[in-house]
Amino acid sequence: MDFSVLVGGAAGQGMDTFSHLFEKTLKRCGFHVYAYSDYMSRIRGGHNFFYIRFSDEKIYSFSEKVHVIFAMDKETAEIHKSKLREDGFVLSEDLIADILKKLKNPKVINTVGLGYILKYFGLPMDVAVQLIRQEFNENIIDINLKALEEGYNLAKSRYSLSTSKDENILINGNQAVGLGAVAAGCKFYCGYPMTPSTGVLNFMATHSEDFGIAIDQVEDEVAALNMALGASYAGVRAMTGSSGGGFALMVEALSLAGMLEVPVVLINVQRPGPATGFPTRTEQADLRFMIHAGHGEFPRMVIALRDVEDAFYQTARAFNIAEKYQIPVLLVSDQHLADSVTTVKPFDFTKIKIERYISGSEAVTDEEYKRYKFTESGISPRILPGKIPGQVVLVDSDEHDEWGHITESADIRTKMVDKRLRKFDLLKEEIQEPWFIGKDNPENLIVCWGSTYGAVKEAVDELIEEGYSIGALVFGDIWPFPTKGLLELGKNAKRIIDVEQNATAQLDSLIREEALMKSTDKILKYDGRPFSGEEVYKRVKEVL
Amino acid sequence: MNCEYKLYEPSWCPGCGNYMIRTALKMALEELKIEPHEVVLVSGIGQAAKMPHYIKVNGFNGLHGRAIPPAIGIKLANKDLKVIVESGDGDSYGEGGNHFIHAIRRNIDIAHFVHDNQIYGLTKGQGSPTTAMGQKTTLQFDGVKVEPIKPLALALTMGAGFVARGFSGDIPHLVYLMKEAIKYKGYALVDILQPCVVWNKVNTFAWYKNRVYHLPDDYDYTNKEEAMKKALEFDERIPIGILYREEKETYEDRFDFIKNGPPLVDRQLNPMDAERLMEEFK
Numbered sequence: 001m002d003f004s005v006l007v008g009g010a011a012g013q014g015m016d017t018f019s020h021l022f023e024k025t026l027k028r029c030g031f032h033v034y035a036y037s038d039y040m041s042r043i044r045g046g047h048n049f050f051y052i053r054f055s056d057e058k059i060y061s062f063s064e065k066v067h068v069i070f071a072m073d074k075e076t077a078e079i080h081k082s083k084l085r086e087d088g089f090v091l092s093e094d095l096i097a098d099i100l101k102k103l104k105n106p107k108v109i110n111t112v113g114l115g116y117i118l119k120y121f122g123l124p125m126d127v128a129v130q131l132i133r134q135e136f137n138e139n140i141i142d143i144n145l146k147a148l149e150e151g152y153n154l155a156k157s158r159y160s161l162s163t164s165k166d167e168n169i170l171i172n173g174n175q176a177v178g179l180g181a182v183a184a185g186c187k188f189y190c191g192y193p194m195t196p197s198t199g200v201l202n203f204m205a206t207h208s209e210d211f212g213i214a215i216d217q218v219e220d221e222v223a224a225l226n227m228a229l230g231a232s233y234a235g236v237r238a239m240t241g242s243s244g245g246g247f248a249l250m251v252e253a254l255s256l257a258g259m260l261e262v263p264v265v266l267i268n269v270q271r272p273g274p275a276t277g278f279p280t281r282t283e284q285a286d287l288r289f290m291i292h293a294g295h296g297e298f299p300r301m302v303i304a305l306r307d308v309e310d311a312f313y314q315t316a317r318a319f320n321i322a323e324k325y326q327i328p329v330l331l332v333s334d335q336h337l338a339d340s341v342t343t344v345k346p347f348d349f350t351k352i353k354i355e356r357y358i359s360g361s362e363a364v365t366d367e368e369y370k371r372y373k374f375t376e377s378g379i380s381p382r383i384l385p386g387k388i389p390g391q392v393v394l395v396d397s398d399e400h401d402e403w404g405h406i407t408e409s410a411d412i413r414t415k416m417v418d419k420r421l422r423k424f425d426l427l428k429e430e431i432q433e434p435w436f437i438g439k440d441n442p443e444n445l446i447v448c449w450g451s452t453y454g455a456v457k458e459a460v461d462e463l464i465e466e467g468y469s470i471g472a473l474v475f476g477d478i479w480p481f482p483t484k485g486l487l488e489l490g491k492n493a494k495r496i497i498d499v500e501q502n503a504t505a506q507l508d509s510l511i512r513e514e515a516l517m518k519s520t521d522k523i524l525k526y527d528g529r530p531f532s533g534e535e536v537y538k539r540v541k542e543v544l
Numbered sequence: 545m546n547c548e549y550k551l552y553e554p555s556w557c558p559g560c561g562n563y564m565i566r567t568a569l570k571m572a573l574e575e576l577k578i579e580p581h582e583v584v585l586v587s588g589i590g591q592a593a594k595m596p597h598y599i600k601v602n603g604f605n606g607l608h609g610r611a612i613p614p615a616i617g618i619k620l621a622n623k624d625l626k627v628i629v630e631s632g633d634g635d636s637y638g639e640g641g642n643h644f645i646h647a648i649r650r651n652i653d654i655a656h657f658v659h660d661n662q663i664y665g666l667t668k669g670q671g672s673p674t675t676a677m678g679q680k681t682t683l684q685f686d687g688v689k690v691e692p693i694k695p696l697a698l699a700l701t702m703g704a705g706f707v708a709r710g711f712s713g714d715i716p717h718l719v720y721l722m723k724e725a726i727k728y729k730g731y732a733l734v735d736i737l738q739p740c741v742v743w744n745k746v747n748t749f750a751w752y753k754n755r756v757y758h759l760p761d762d763y764d765y766t767n768k769e770e771a772m773k774k775a776l777e778f779d780e781r782i783p784i785g786i787l788y789r790e791e792k793e794t795y796e797d798r799f800d801f802i803k804n805g806p807p808l809v810d811r812q813l814n815p816m817d818a819e820r821l822m823e824e825f826k
Binding site for chain 1: 801802
């Protein structure tokens with residue numbers, strides 16, 4: 001079984017609540033869920049909608065062919081009628097208008113609809129009742145329970161789905177990143193609200209008191225990364241995040257992180273640019289920007305997050321890498337991953353290892369501690385300010401000598417540049433190869449990165465079922481760029497199909513540069529909407 | 545305990561006010577009996593911002609205009625460190641103006657010493673945010689066309705709890721101001737007038753010397769209106785001293801877990817602590 005529901009209406013009508021309750025009810029009934037929200041950059045009015053897909057098997061994408069449209073306003077049914085399956089059903093506001101009149105409360109349209117749809121699929125009502133009791137303010141529980149029941153009683157069951165044991169969690173990309181950061185022991189997070197990255201800031205703020213995480217809503221993103229660097233210099237794990245425009249303001253301090261060799265983790269939850277672009281929509285157009293941002297030459301790592309599970313584990317891993325190499329680690333997400341809510345096995349916290357690489361007095365082998373001591377690896381032992389009496393830690397944005405003191409020496413300059421860049425060579429040994437999905441040694445090789453993973457996975461599975469020799473490499477670690485798997489599979493493949501959510505095929509350009517290979521076909525999308533599995537399937541099939 | 549602060553050879557011009565400010569800083573820290581490893585000097589870029597290289601303490605010499613944000617991060621991460629921002633007028637009031645304003649709103653416990661020579665030194669003589677209207681400079685050769693910022697008045701209107709002005713030519717007085725600012729729990733601004741012997745031919749040592757006067761002994765630094773008058777007095781006479789002082793709750797103390805616990809840097813980290821957050825998503 002595999003069903004999809006689209007709920008649409010104006011901002012402020014309570015769609016978020018409907019979606020949340022519906023998704024969680026489905027999860028607790030043992031289904032796998034994938035929900036994507038399409039919303040406008042406004043607080044009231046306009047047209048927003050959610051795709052909520054559920055199945056008894058693991059699903060990786062949303063679906064644009066829906067079984068039910070819940071139209072909370074008149075225009076929803078009209079806008080989305082092409083997405084309704086032939087045997088589909090529209091739950092219009094007219095159908096439940098009598099109930100709303102009876103209850104004298106038009107606001108409960110969402111819970112009436114929820115009751116209706118649960119019954120339509122033959123699902124029990126008690127899970128939703130429990131959720132409403134748990135999550136709603138006391139003064140609105142009764143009216144919503146009544147609304148749920150009225151909707152439930154009005155509907156006739158079209159399906160009779162059977163429930164099963166629920167073993168999953170329901171989480172979105174921003175929350176998974178936040179959870180990864182908390183698990184990794186992040187003790188400082190700052191940011192300036194910017195869609196679609198604000199969810200990470202909200203998550204960290206929610207758990208600030210409980211976990212002792214200092215949170216600062218900064219005056220601007222220029223302050224954000226500088227502040228995080230200060231916190232990290234003093235010895236806590238520190239992180240900041242924004243979307244592309246905010247990241248642009250952090251670029252100066254990114255270069256500073258490279259020069260100071262102070263570890264830091266930051267996340268860019270991408271949205272379409274240039275400039276303000278589409279504030280609430282999705283794109284993968286900051287890849288080159290993330291890799292190259294910052295004046296001067298310094299090592300960094302860029303990790304693209306592929307799904308919520310990956311977001312959790314990679315965020316935690318980023319802190320270890322940042323501290324091991326004393327570099328900035330940049331996580332790349334996007335609105336699609338940030339806002340998509342999916343079911344997944346509970347994260348395994350025993351897999352999270354905290355490795356700090358902070359030295360004590362044994363690192364002070366000279367009379368005065370050298371923050372930038374020349375070493376074979378390029379990594380200098382790091383002590384923390386205030387922790388060793390008699391020793392001070394000096395970091396400097398000027399070119400500096402081993403103690404951190406400003407210098408004009410040509411010799412030291414050359415050695416310092418080499419020292420910093422040696423860390424990049426070492427980092428190359430640390431990187432993870434892309435995930436491979438599909439047939440071994442496929443004739444057709446898809447290359448993609450980040451959140452397109454789910455849609456590509458569904459397309460590949462479908463095409464294999466149809467007999468195609470196809471597979472996909474899904475890049476997570478993307479800078480330094482891992483080439484091993486790509487070179488192996490690429491040399492035998494007849495086609496290399498680049499699938500990306502940008503207009504200039506940025507991954508493809510990276511492949512040409514780093515692996516001296518290029519794609520035969522490009523499937524690009526830059527309309528601000530994410531790929532569904534169906535769209536990737538259709539467009540890949542066109543080039544096969 | 546060793547509270548002696550080693551000095552390094554500076555590259556400042558002979559006669560620069562920075563020498564006296566460094567002397568005062570060394571004396572203030574030594575008299576307060578704070579060890580060098582307990583202090584962090586945070587600076588941006590400029591001649592004043594080179595201070596962490598010329599006196600042995602922990603130092604975060606960051607970017608131009610960006611001295612305050614790392615200082616905030618440092619203090620939140622380790623409340624036991626004494627955090628001092630030491631930078632110039634261009635760094636603090638120009639490039640870093642936004643951070644200056646918002647640092648005051650936070651009232652985080654840092655001392656901010658602004659070396660205010662009313663000119664850009666390192667970039668060779670352009671007007672700074674505190675250069676007087678009409679003053680000729682290497683860039684504004686027909687005179688500065690914008691009003692100078694009034695940092696003390698701005699700080700007062702923003703609600704700063706410690707607002708002071710000093711003069712590099714009056715070291716004992718400056719040592720006193722620095723000590724009070726470092727001891728003050730909260731954001732403490734000390735605007736330090738200093739001559740730039742190369743680029744500012746108007747606000748010379750003599751110019752300041754002839755104008756500055758100590759606030760009288762009976763001056764009431766809890767009177768904000770009076771403080772505002774003194775903050776705006778910058779003409780034939782320039783008052784130096786603590787213009788305003790008020791005890792306020794600090795930013796870090798508004799985080800209960802910082803106020804009542806060990807410094808964040810000393811917390812034990814255990815990934816399993818976060819596992820209970822899974823409940824929220826079940």
